[in-house]
Amino acid sequence: MEIEIRRGPWTVDEDMKLVSYISLHGEGRWNSLSRSAGLNRTGKSCRLRWLNYLRPDIRRGDISLQEQFIILELHSRWGNRWSKIAQHLPGRTDNEIKNYWRTRVQKHAKLLKCDVNSKQFKDTIKHLWMPRLVERIASTQNVEFTPNHYSPENSSVATATSSTSSSESMASSFYGDDQVEYGTLDPNGGNWFNGGDAFETLWSFDELNKWLLQ
DNA sequence: AACAGTCCCAACCGCGAATGA
DNA sequence: CTCATTCGCGGTTGGGACTGT
Numbered sequence A: 001m002e003i004e005i006r007r008g009p010w011t012v013d014e015d016m017k018l019v020s021y022i023s024l025h026g027e028g029r030w031n032s033l034s035r036s037a038g039l040n041r042t043g044k045s046c047r048l049r050w051l052n053y054l055r056p057d058i059r060r061g062d063i064s065l066q067e068q069f070i071i072l073e074l075h076s077r078w079g080n081r082w083s084k085i086a087q088h089l090p091g092r093t094d095n096e097i098k099n100y101w102r103t104r105v106q107k108h109a110k111l112l113k114c115d116v117n118s119k120q121f122k123d124t125i126k127h128l129w130m131p132r133l134v135e136r137i138a139s140t141q142n143v144e145f146t147p148n149h150y151s152p153e154n155s156s157v158a159t160a161t162s163s164t165s166s167s168e169s170m171a172s173s174f175y176g177d178d179q180v181e182y183g184t185l186d187p188n189g190g191n192w193f194n195g196g197d198a199f200e201t202l203w204s205f206d207e208l209n210k211w212l213l214q
Numbered sequence B: 001a002a003c004a005g006t007c008c009c010a011a012c013c014g015c016g017a018a019t020g021a
Numbered sequence C: 001c002t003c004a005t006t007c008g009c010g011g012t013t014g015g016g017a018c019t020g021t
Helices: A012-025 A030-036 A045-055 A065-078 A082-086 A094-111 A119-139 A156-162 A166-178 A203-211
Strands: none
Touching: A012 A030, A012 A045, A030 A045, A045 A094, A065 A094, A065 A119, A082 A094
16 A cells, blocks of 8 residues: 655654654664654655754754854855765754855845856955955954864864854844944945845945955 | 735755665 | 665755835
């Protein structure tokens, strides 16, 4: 008899079944795991749910400034190698980083009317956005961060601080201090980037345009 | 309050790589 | 070696949440 495979959002009951099964038997062999756990889901679906949502070491909340820097840095080296980038951001999933890139970074490329893969945009990230991020990180309290020397081989330096609550307080102080300073970007008087996002308040529209026209 | 437009993220899909029979 | 199955990655999308009018 064919059992209908479930799709779409996971229920609390399904989550509990998956978590309790994995806690007893461990991960892997996802297709058989799905059957054994009594889930009418594909192995793929179970794997994705566990890795992106149910894993106990998942880190939630805003992407910190350090994490933003690391994403930009590693993406400039490796491109869309999301899982590889995620390995250097403990608790963050490849899916989350990918979503972050698409929703935030690509949006900026679109606003500036340039291709996200263009040299122009990459240079903007490298020579304007990243230095500005470094400034912001350095200016916030008690943050040990050595972005100039960040490398995947030495990622513990950066990730050690990003995994503490200091990054959250840093982000909140950032919102508070700089919303106005960097928020008045719209030539028409409004807020160009709608405000609200730390990444988006790092530079002005004029500043970016000036850079792009160089 | 109601509606429309936009944003964001969880989940799906397709494909290539890895593994095993 | 070949074929089938499983795994993991990157791209895409549906729909709920949010925002503006």
